[in-house]
Amino acid sequence: MSLSFSQYQEGSPLPPAFYEVPALEAAPRLLGHTLVRRTEDGHIRCRIVETESYGGIEDKGSHAYGGRRTARTEVMFGEGGAAYIYLIYGMYHCLNVVTGAMNDPQAVLIRAVEPLTPDDEALMRKYRNAAAKKPVDLSGGPGKLCRGLRIDKSLNGQSLMELDGPLWIEAGRPLKNETIMQSPRINIAYAEEYAAKPWRFFLRNHPYVPLLDKNMTVFKEFGE
DNA sequence: CTAATGATGCACT
DNA sequence: GTGCATCATTAGC
Secondary structure, three states: OOOOOOOOOOOOEOOHHHHOOOHHHHHHHHOOOEEEEEEOOEEEEEEEEEEEEEEOOOOOOOOOHHHOOOOOOHHHHOOOOEEEEEEEOOOEEEEEEEOOOOOOOEEEEEEEEEEOOHHHHHHHHHHOOOOOOOHHHHHEOHHHHHHHOOOOHHHOOOEOOOOOOOEEEEOOOOOOOEEEEEEOOOOOHHHHHHOOOOOEEEEOOOOOOOOOOOOOEEEEEEOO
């Protein structure tokens, strides 16, 4: 692997080089990094703990399958490092990280995050008008985390590499004594032979990750 | 289990 | 342009 999981200085925005790879490489590497949202009430920082790869025009699970280039999918065809945000089921938003080169539509869906501090959690609870009892109810799910971070389509196309922009990703603490698992992606039965590809990645036994899958396998283990 | 809720993409005129 | 099935989900029975 050309890029290690820990070569970035904690707290600095992930640079363009991080995003210049296929989604399948970026998806597991995003785990442990920090998603930061600037709001009028202050910054919210949270750790990325679950992702899914949607890569290339051959992936039948991807919005860009077959090269579908429309108003919605346009940002997927741009350079890596931007946010691709769309509305799903008429009421929820999903946040994706665009990766890869220009004209190669690759994206990583952010499926679950964990607030870093009680203050971060408090702001997320404020934006979710829902009484989340368990951690997974707060931000374990793509729609939930977007609501908690006040992310909607107005941020579509925004760069994720600008420190103190509305939304960015900075390097987190390197993974230690944790294991990355992989399993098939969620709710893409329509993707035929691509539905079973193990392109979902998440931290093992993490309280903010829902939907354990019996088909999950170990992707990578991190020691001391 | 299923309703909610609206943008999207595609077939067809 | 119009019609309409579909959906990378969630909350509440």
